[in-house]
Structures are given as C-alpha cells and as structure tokens.
Amino acid sequence: MNLFSHPRAKWIGVALIAIALIGLPFALSSVGTAWVRIANLAILFVFLSLGLNIVVGFAGLLDLGYIAFYAVGAYAYALLASPHFDLHLPFWVILPIGALVACLFGILLGTPTLKLRGDYLAIVTLGFGEIVRIFLNNLSQPINITNGPQGISRIDPFSFGSFSFSQNETIGGIMFSGPIKYYYILLALLLLAIVVNLRLQHSRIGRAWEAIREDEVAARAMGIDTTRIKLLAFAMGASFGGIAGGMFAAIQGFISPESFVLVESIMVLSMVVLGGMGNVWGVVLGAVLLSFVPELLRYTVEPLQKYIFGRSIIEPEVIRMLLFGLALVLMMLYRPAGLLPSAVRKRELAKDAE
Amino acid sequence: MSPAQGRESGVLLECAGLDKRFGGVLALAEVGFSIKHGEIYGLIGPNGAGKTTLFNTLTGIYACDAGGFRFAGEPLAGLRPDQIAARGIARTFQNIRLFGNLSALDNVMIGRHVRTRAGVFGAILRTRATLEEEAAIEKRAMELLGYVGIAARANDVARQLPYGDQRRLEIARALATEPKLLALDEPAAGMNATETMELRKLLERVRADGTTILLIEHDMRLVMGLCDRVLVLDYGRSIAEGPPREVQRDPRVVEAYLGGVVAGAPDA
Ligand SMILES: Nc1ncnc2c1ncn2[C@@H]1O[C@H](COP(=O)(O)OP(=O)(O)O)[C@@H](O)[C@H]1O
Ligand SMILES: [Mg+2]
Numbered sequence: 001m002n003l004f005s006h007p008r009a010k011w012i013g014v015a016l017i018a019i020a021l022i023g024l025p026f027a028l029s030s031v032g033t034a035w036v037r038i039a040n041l042a043i044l045f046v047f048l049s050l051g052l053n054i055v056v057g058f059a060g061l062l063d064l065g066y067i068a069f070y071a072v073g074a075y076a077y078a079l080l081a082s083p084h085f086d087l088h089l090p091f092w093v094i095l096p097i098g099a100l101v102a103c104l105f106g107i108l109l110g111t112p113t114l115k116l117r118g119d120y121l122a123i124v125t126l127g128f129g130e131i132v133r134i135f136l137n138n139l140s141q142p143i144n145i146t147n148g149p150q151g152i153s154r155i156d157p158f159s160f161g162s163f164s165f166s167q168n169e170t171i172g173g174i175m176f177s178g179p180i181k182y183y184y185i186l187l188a189l190l191l192l193a194i195v196v197n198l199r200l201q202h203s204r205i206g207r208a209w210e211a212i213r214e215d216e217v218a219a220r221a222m223g224i225d226t227t228r229i230k231l232l233a234f235a236m237g238a239s240f241g242g243i244a245g246g247m248f249a250a251i252q253g254f255i256s257p258e259s260f261v262l263v264e265s266i267m268v269l270s271m272v273v274l275g276g277m278g279n280v281w282g283v284v285l286g287a288v289l290l291s292f293v294p295e296l297l298r299y300t301v302e303p304l305q306k307y308i309f310g311r312s313i314i315e316p317e318v319i320r321m322l323l324f325g326l327a328l329v330l331m332m333l334y335r336p337a338g339l340l341p342s343a344v345r346k347r348e349l350a351k352d353a354e
Numbered sequence: 355m356s357p358a359q360g361r362e363s364g365v366l367l368e369c370a371g372l373d374k375r376f377g378g379v380l381a382l383a384e385v386g387f388s389i390k391h392g393e394i395y396g397l398i399g400p401n402g403a404g405k406t407t408l409f410n411t412l413t414g415i416y417a418c419d420a421g422g423f424r425f426a427g428e429p430l431a432g433l434r435p436d437q438i439a440a441r442g443i444a445r446t447f448q449n450i451r452l453f454g455n456l457s458a459l460d461n462v463m464i465g466r467h468v469r470t471r472a473g474v475f476g477a478i479l480r481t482r483a484t485l486e487e488e489a490a491i492e493k494r495a496m497e498l499l500g501y502v503g504i505a506a507r508a509n510d511v512a513r514q515l516p517y518g519d520q521r522r523l524e525i526a527r528a529l530a531t532e533p534k535l536l537a538l539d540e541p542a543a544g545m546n547a548t549e550t551m552e553l554r555k556l557l558e559r560v561r562a563d564g565t566t567i568l569l570i571e572h573d574m575r576l577v578m579g580l581c582d583r584v585l586v587l588d589y590g591r592s593i594a595e596g597p598p599r600e601v602q603r604d605p606r607v608v609e610a611y612l613g614g615v616v617a618g619a620p621d622a
Contacts, residue, residue, distance in 0.1 A: 196478050203477030203484070204470055204491070211464045214453035221413055221447075223439030223468025223531050232474065347455040347511060 021187060025180040035295075036179040040251055042291035043186040044244050049271040049287040050197050050280065051240025056269065057277035057342070058201060059233035060213030062122040064265055065109070065129025069238040071136060071260035072105050073098035073245025075146060078255050081156035084147060091158040095246045102242025103235045105132075110234035114227055117216075129265050136257040151256025155249050158185065165250075182251055189247070193240060197280045200236070209233055210344070270324075274331055276338025278345045285340055294320045364390045366566050367412075367535055371421030374404070374411055374590075381407040383590045384421070389535070394557065394567045396577045396584035396598065400610070403587040405570045406448055409539055413445050414438045426534060440468050444533035446524040448540050448570070454513035458504060458523050461512050462495035465530025498526040502556060518549040525556070529565070536560060537568040542576055554580055578602070586610070 028035035052066045076098040080089045089097075109128045113121055140148030157166035157178070165185065166178045200206050208229045211219035220226050249255050267290065275286020301316045331338075337346045367389040374382040381404045389395045397405050410416045412423055414435040423430040430438055444465075453461050470491055476484035499505045502522040507515055512523060521541050528536055538557075542550045554576055561567055571577050577584060578598045586594040586601060588610040594601050601607055 199478050199480060200474070204467060204472045204488070205474055205477055207460065207464050208467055210456060210460070211453055211467075214455060215451050217415065217435075218447070218451040218453065219464070220435040221415070221439060221445055221451075222465050222527065223436045224464070225434075225436045236474065344455045347513070 025183045029177065029180065033177060033179060036177070036183060037251075038292065038295050040179055040182050040186055042288055043183070043190050044248055044251075045268065045271060045291045046284050046287040047186075047190055047193055047244040047247075048241060048268045049275070049283045050193050051237045051244065052268050053197065053237075053272050053277060053280065053283045054200065054209075054240070055233050055237035056272055057279070057283065057345075058206060058209040058213070059230060060209075061230065061233060062118060062125070063234075063237070064122045064126040064262075064269065065132070066125075066237070066241060066268055067260045067262075067265040068109075068129040068132035069102040069105060069241030070245040070248065070264070071132055071257070072102045072238075073242030074249040074255045074259070075136060075152070075245075076101045076242065077246035077249040078152040078155050079145070081250070082152050083154050084152050088156055090160075091156075091246070091250060095243055098242040098246040099239040100242070102238040102245070105242075106234040106236075106238025107231055109238075110231045114230055126262065126265075129260075129262060133257050133260050136260070146257075149257060151254060151258070152249075153254040155253050155255065157253065158182070158250050166253075179251075186247060189243070193243075194280060194284070201280065205229070205232065270328065274328070274338060276341040276345065278342035279338070279340050282338050282340030282342065286338065289339075290324075294324070297323065366391045366393075366426060367568070368424040369412075369421070370424075372408070372411065372418055372423075373420035374407055374416060374418050381590050382411070382418070385587070385590070385592050386421070387585050387592065387595060389566060389568060391566055392561065392564070393582045394561055394569060394580050396581035397568065397570045397587065398572070398574075398577060398584055399587035402589075404590040405587055406539055407590075408587070409445060409537055409570065412438075412537065413443060436468070439531055439533075442532070442534035443537060444528035444531045444535075445537040446521070446528055446539055446541060448543070450520050450524055452512040452520060452523060452527070454511075456512055457509050458499060458512055458515065458519075458526075459492070459495055459508040461523055462498050462526050462530050463491050465498075465527040466491045466494060468531050495526075495530060498529055499523075501529070501559075502526040503552065517544050518546075518553075521545065521553070522556070525560075529560070533565060535566045535568060539570045540572060541569070542571055542573045550576060574602075 025036050025039065028039055048066070048070060051069070052063065055061050055063045055066070077091075077094050079085055080087050080094045080097065081091070082088075109125065113124050116124060136146045137149055139146040146152070157164055159165060165181045168178060169176050169181070208219070208224050211222065211224055212226055212229060216226055248259075271287040271290045272283050273286070274290060275284065276282025297320050298316050301319050302312055305312045305314070335341070337349050365388050369388065370386045372382050372385040373380070385404075385408065387395075397408065399405055407416065411418045412430070414430070414433050414437070425438075425441055425443060428441070430441070433441070453464060456464075470487050472484045472487050496505065496508060499508050502525055504515075504519050504522050504526070507519055507523075512520065515523060521544075525536075525538070525541065542553055545553060550573060557567060557569070557580060569577070569581060581598055583596060584598050584601050585592055586604075586607050593610055594604040594607045
C-alpha cells in the first residue's frame, strides 16, 4: 500500500492494473486458449480463498472442509440448470439460490461445532467435507438426485436470452471466445467479492470477529454474542463458496464428486495461509500464485526434461507436489504469517515465537 | 419490578445464598450482599477466598450451584455473559485480558459492539446509518481513551502498552459498554504509588459520572480511601460487611486476613 502513497501515483497504479486485467485474456489466448481457462479457474480459487479467509482469517476458525460449500453451490447450479431434472433456470437466479443453500449448510456445520476450537474444529470440519462428498456419491438411489459418481453433465452455461457465455462472438471486430467472456463476468464478480470482504473486515462485525479470535472470553464479557457472530462467519464464508461453485459448474458444464475432494480444501487453505490470512490482498496473491505456478510447471518441466534427458524421468505431477511442499516449508521458516501478512497476524505469530 | 423501582429502593445489585463448587472445593458458600446505586463497593479477602469466582458467576462465565443475583430488579440466572453485559454489567480481569494484538482504539471500539447495531448488510452496503454509527463509535472510543488518560496511545498495540496503561485501557473498554455497574478485579495490581493515586481519581470520577463500582482490591489504602462499604470473603464465606473503618476493626477479619496490615495502616 505504501507503494502508492502519493495520490496520483495511486490512481496511475490502479489504472495500470485495470488495463492489465482487461487485456490479460487476449494476451493469454495468444499463448493458448487453455491459459484463459486456467485464468478463469484461478479467479474461482481467489473467490474461494476470500470466502475461506472470512472463516479462518477473520474469525480464526480453522475449517478443513470448506470445499463442501463449493460442492453444494456447484450441485445447486447443476440440478437447476441441466437436463438431469430438465430444469433450466437462468444463472442470475441460481447463483443467489446456491449462495443461500451453501449459507444454510454453513449454519448446519457451524451450529454443532461452536464450542470447538483449533484441532477439534479442524477434524470435525474435515469430516463434514467428506460427508458431503460421500452423500453426493451416493444420492443416486433410491431417487436419483445427484447421479452418483457419474456426475452431472450438459450443465447450462451462463446466458442472457440469446447471449450465451459459451460461444464465440465478434463484437466491434474483436473476437471474444467463450472463456474470454466468462473471464470478464468472473472478474466483475471477483471485484465485488473483494469489496464485500474489505468492507466486512472494517466494520462492527469484522471487529467482533477479531475480538473472538483474540480472546473469546473477553469478547463475551464485552457483550459480543459469540455464537451468532461465529455462525455469521461460517454463513458468509459458505455463501462465497456456494457462488464460486455455481460458476464452476457453469464453466465446466460437467461436475462430479471427484472435483470436491479433501485435497481441494487443503489447497484453498494453503492459498489463504501462503498469501497471508486475514489480509484480503495477501489472500488474492496466494490464490493467484498457487493457481498459476503449478500450471506453469506443468508446461515447462516436461519439455525441459525431454530437452535435457531426452525423455521424461520424473512425472510433472510429482515435481509439482515436491515444489509445493518445499515452498510451504520455506514459508513456515521465513514468512510464517504469509507473503503479504496482516499486521495483526504478524504480531500474533511474533508473540507465539517469544 | 421495573428498573425505576429498583432505583427508588436504592439497590442496584442484590446477591443471595450464592454457592459455587469446583469438585470438592466450595469456592463460594451462602454469599449474600447488596450494592446501592452510586456506591463504590469493595470486595476483599485473602488469595483464594473466592473473589474472582464471585465475579465470574456474576458475569455469567460460571453457573452458580445455588442462589443468585438480581440486577436492577431482574434476576440474572441463566443469562449468557454477553446478555449480562447488555443488561449493564461490565468487568475487567485480574490477569488483564485485552485484545492484545489490536490497537488501543480498536479495543475500546469493540466495547461499543453491544450498544450499536450495524449488521452484515449495513457493512457491505455502507449505508448512511452504518457510516454515521461507525463515526460515532470511533468518536466515543477516543473520548473514553481521553477519559482514562491514554488518548496519546490510541494507535499503539495493546499488548505493548505499559502495565498501568493496559489496566486503564481495560477500564475504558468496559466503560464503552455503558455499564450501570463496573466490576474491577484488582485494578491496582502491579501499579506504583503514583499510578494507584491516578486510578483512585479515575474511579472517583467514574462514580461521580453515575456508574456504580464493585471493586476487588488488595491495596488496603485504596480500599479504605475509596469504598463506601466492603464485604470480606474468607474461604468462600462472607465474614464481615460494612464501612471499611468498622470492618477493619472486626476481630474475625483481623484474624482471617487483615491482621498486621490494618494495624499498620495510617489513619488517612
Ligand atoms: N475454574 C476453576 N476450577 C477449579 N477451581 C477453581 C476455579 N476457579 C477458582 N477455583 C478455586 O476456587 C477458589 C477461589 O478462587 P478465586 O475466586 O480465584 O480466589 P480469589 O480471586 O479470591 O483469589 C480457589 O480455591 C481456587 O482454586
Ligand atoms: Mg482473584
């Protein structure tokens, strides 16, 4: 932030970032359409990380089953906009429904876990994530709701009347591919999510979350209804997950329980921790890095090995995991509060080290 | 009974037949007393007498095993700590419990939570009402920091404040909840003579501004100078109650606890 201390420098900086973000999909598609899709998935992960940041970063409640809300949002979208039930509601109706359903699941998870903290809470939320996935796998009998492990396919893309986000289109002489169109709507929703996060953080509710994280007994003695405020964190975080899930279903056109495994929860949590939990910009950075760097490796490590050894010796996936683990260890050693830590978190960790 | 009637009868807090047990330990046994509006009421007794336990049952952190409290005419039984704070009892802690990593100002602003109402939608939409409330919260918090004498420390991290300032900050945070009764658990512990004198002035001012005070304190000079009445606890039982001058002469009190301390106390 102090980079932009001069007001004019700040606006120039914002303008440059805006231009870069607007131009990005065209630059990426000149490398390959796959990269625009990767950017879209990255935006979804930023969205998810922002949601999880409310629970983990703001309220200090460790949630290892966060991907369940993503799943709930995705299935809500898939069931309401696919041939499976032959329902085809418009996306701007389903996304809020998905947010609401995920929000209810957030409260469902939150209510029994309110008395738990730290490790115990982590274990229960982990279980919750698995329960949701197992339900999705098995709710195909006796009534076929989720279509089991086969998942749901031919999910409707976003569309306004005849304007579909899945088709190519030429506007003013510029060709907009489906992924590029999605990119812009995702980016718009992401900006909205960032504003919501920042405003929540600097509000009466955000302060109450901070108080609970710092000292729950003192927070209660100061008149904070910790039950309600914690549930609010779960509900808000879950809603973000639900919306992201809906967008995921629409973009992919196909979802199955396999997309919502534990590793995904851990990945989102890693994004939050790596970036700097509690700091919105840190979380954005963490999610962008962990979304793009592995893809970059995927496209560089294999050709590099072929070039040097003439064949592939180590699977790219293995190298990704190795580097990922190494990065996390280095982070813990040198920047335990994240790449862009929140001031408060930094102090907390400094105290723990004393 | 309405709060107005409570005021007429003069009693703000009434405690009767209070028992609290921890396993085999009877931490409080048949404790009873009442505090009048505008009083500074002292609670003294040797370490382990049950003073802090009394605070914890009063503020809803522990449930009591028998008896209970009436506050402003209403029973407090079964209320959660946050509900009790909303009814008008605010406290400080014997081992300071500030929100250590937050600024002094944030600590006091959090104290305003219970008297303000902005919710999620207000926060997200930044409605006029929310913005005005937010400004009012900050203004009041700054005033309170000034009131306890640490306005210059507003942006300092709570945990890094000098000890005496942390105690003051805890009082400011408690006052931010607009309490009718301010309950202080050893506020002078760890303070030097100058700081203690300033604390005394502060508490007199709080009382003059209309807040009743319940004070646990080991500094006998402070208790004698400040309190209208004191209750002496020993092994969870109340062994004496009355104006400090009378209590300090009570043979049971002398025997249980005060002994040499009171004999040596100057007649100030
Ligand atoms: N949470 C607790 N669990 C078990 N015993 C407790 C607890 N809190 C207080 N006690 C016991 O109750 C008695 C009174 O303690 P306390 O109220 O802290 O005394 P004081 O504040 O007067 O020094 C002591 O014997 C103490 O060990
Ligand atoms: Mg004590």
